[in-house]
Amino acid sequence: MARQTPTLAPGAWIPTGSDWGTHPAWLDTSSGAMRSETRFVDVLVIGAGQAGLAAAHELNRRGMRGFADGTSLAGTYQVLDAEVRPGGAWQHRWSTLTMATVNDIADLPGLSVGPHEPDDQASHVIPEYFTRYEEAFDLPIMRPVFVHSVHRDAGGYLVTTTAGTWQARAIINCTGTWSRPFIPHYPGIHSFAGLQMHTQDYRGPNQFTRKRVAVVGGGISATQHLAEIAPVAKSTAWFTRREPQWIESGGKLTSGLDVERSVRERVEKGLRPLSVVAATGLLVTASVREALAAGVFKRRPMFTRIEPDGLVQENGKLWRADSILWATGFRSELRHLAPLKLRTKYGGVMMSGTAVAGEPTLHLLGYGPTASTVGARWGARKAVRELIKVLGID
Ligand SMILES: Cc1cc2nc3c(=O)[nH]c(=O)nc-3n(C[C@H](O)[C@H](O)[C@H](O)COP(=O)(O)OP(=O)(O)OC[C@H]3O[C@@H](n4cnc5c(N)ncnc54)[C@H](O)[C@@H]3O)c2cc1C
Numbered sequence: 490m491a492r493q494t495p496t497l498a499p500g501a502w503i504p505t506g507s508d509w510g511t512h513p514a515w516l517d518t519s520s521g522a523m524r525s526e527t528r529f530v531d532v533l534v535i536g537a538g539q540a541g542l543a544a545a546h547e548l549n550r551r552g553m554r555g556f557a558d559g560t561s562l563a564g565t566y567q568v569l570d571a572e573v574r575p576g577g578a579w580q581h582r583w584s585t586l587t588m589a590t591v592n593d594i595a596d597l598p599g600l601s602v603g604p605h606e607p608d609d610q611a612s613h614v615i616p617e618y619f620t621r622y623e624e625a626f627d628l629p630i631m632r633p634v635f636v637h638s639v640h641r642d643a644g645g646y647l648v649t650t651t652a653g654t655w656q657a658r659a660i661i662n663c664t665g666t667w668s669r670p671f672i673p674h675y676p677g678i679h680s681f682a683g684l685q686m687h688t689q690d691y692r693g694p695n696q697f698t699r700k701r702v703a704v705v706g707g708g709i710s711a712t713q714h715l716a717e718i719a720p721v722a723k724s725t726a727w728f729t730r731r732e733p734q735w736i737e738s739g740g741k742l743t744s745g746l747d748v749e750r751s752v753r754e755r756v757e758k759g760l761r762p763l764s765v766v767a768a769t770g771l772l773v774t775a776s777v778r779e780a781l782a783a784g785v786f787k788r789r790p791m792f793t794r795i796e797p798d799g800l801v802q803e804n805g806k807l808w809r810a811d812s813i814l815w816a817t818g819f820r821s822e823l824r825h826l827a828p829l830k831l832r833t834k835y836g837g838v839m840m841s842g843t844a845v846a847g848e849p850t851l852h853l854l855g856y857g858p859t860a861s862t863v864g865a866r867w868g869a870r871k872a873v874r875e876l877i878k879v880l881g882i883d
Pocket residue numbers: 513515535536537538539540541569570571572576577578579582591592593594595634635636637663664665666667668710819822825854855860861862863865
């Protein structure tokens with residue numbers, strides 16, 4: 490079947506170069522082959538990134554068994570993942586993101602990432618680490634399997650996938666954010682004559698050589714893109730909604746616990762989770778300090794509209810641009826859960842810990858306070874402990 494491009498925001502550009510490699514099932518709009526029989530399992534984990542692997546490890550540790558086709562044993566679980574290989578979103582991160590420039594990656598429980606050089610690409614190191622992890626703990630992961638939808642039914646949940654239908658008593662959803670790039674709408678966005686792309690499609694600074702590049706967004710991705718692009722570009726401009734809050738490394742404006750609390754309080758009210766940067770500020774790393782000294786991070790307020798050849802600034806002046814790089818973040822990938830009608834009027838999901846409020850058999854990991862490599866780890870422990878109790882498996 491011919492490859493189809495996903496539905497992204499208008500203007501987003503999809504790479505087709507050889508570095509893109511084989512593509513995950515979430516890039517296909519076709520439904521693929523369907524098996525007709527339904528398979529039964531106690532817990533279905535959807536997604537095998539950091540959160541899904543941590544959940545699978547915890548289920549294993551608690552004595553649950555990987556699903557064996559053709560049996561109906563109690564205490565079973567299965568992981569379904571849309572990727573073609575291990576690595577979750579990390580395998581798609583841009584090649585210039587190295588182990589020195591990532592924020593900080595926590596180990597998965599039970600096996601450390603091991604030695605690596607600061608210049609090693611995160612998109613190689615982490616998928617290799619996940620591969621070793623899956624093998625070491627013999628985790629039952631099927632891929633590429635894309636989950637289309639999850640419905641409630643008498644036995645718990647009915648889950649339709651590209652590999653048939655599953656019935657599960659409980660779900661741990663770990664589908665991350667990478668497949669849902671967010672680009673805000675600005676008047677004139679469709680009229681821009683140059684190249685527009687989102688962080689999801691960024692492959693490194695080379696394609697911006699001698700270009701006038703506008704980078705939009707106030708997060709870590711934006712600062713990393715700017716620090717890389719400014720030395721090769723003709724000029725850069727940085728547009729953000731708010732003044733950036735810089736934090737000196739070593740100085741501690743907000744502790745991990747404060748961040749966790751402020752994000753948790755939002756999702757327990759059903760509000761959309763905020764980005765981590767909104768709660769922590771931007772860390773001044775060595776590369777950021779260099780770029781700060783070079784004047785790269787001179788921030789401009791958001792433009793008011795987009796013209797074919799540039800961005801109209803707050804003061805009415807046009808900033809001529811060849812390219813716009815939208816580092817405007819991601820939304821949670823929860824589209825397959827739409828039949829469950831979880832969204833509140835505030836745009837989020839009302840949470841109670843890692844579970845959906847009032848639904849103790851449905852946990853969202855990598856959502857809200859667990860949307861980090863550290864959060865995935867404690868979230869998995871909490872979710873599995875609660876599920877084992879609710880399902881009466883221990
Ligand atoms: C650019 C960037 C840099 C980051 N850097 C850091 C960092 O340095 N440190 C840190 O702690 N955090 C960082 N984060 C946050 C980071 O993404 C998380 O910490 C963590 O890696 C996410 O793990 P996850 O398992 O929730 O999601 P993912 O790694 O995205 O895994 C989700 C999995 O679910 C699969 N999936 C999605 N939809 C479906 C479906 N319908 N059916 C089946 N499978 C599906 C995906 O294919 C994928 O394999 C970063 C985020 C971004 C965007």
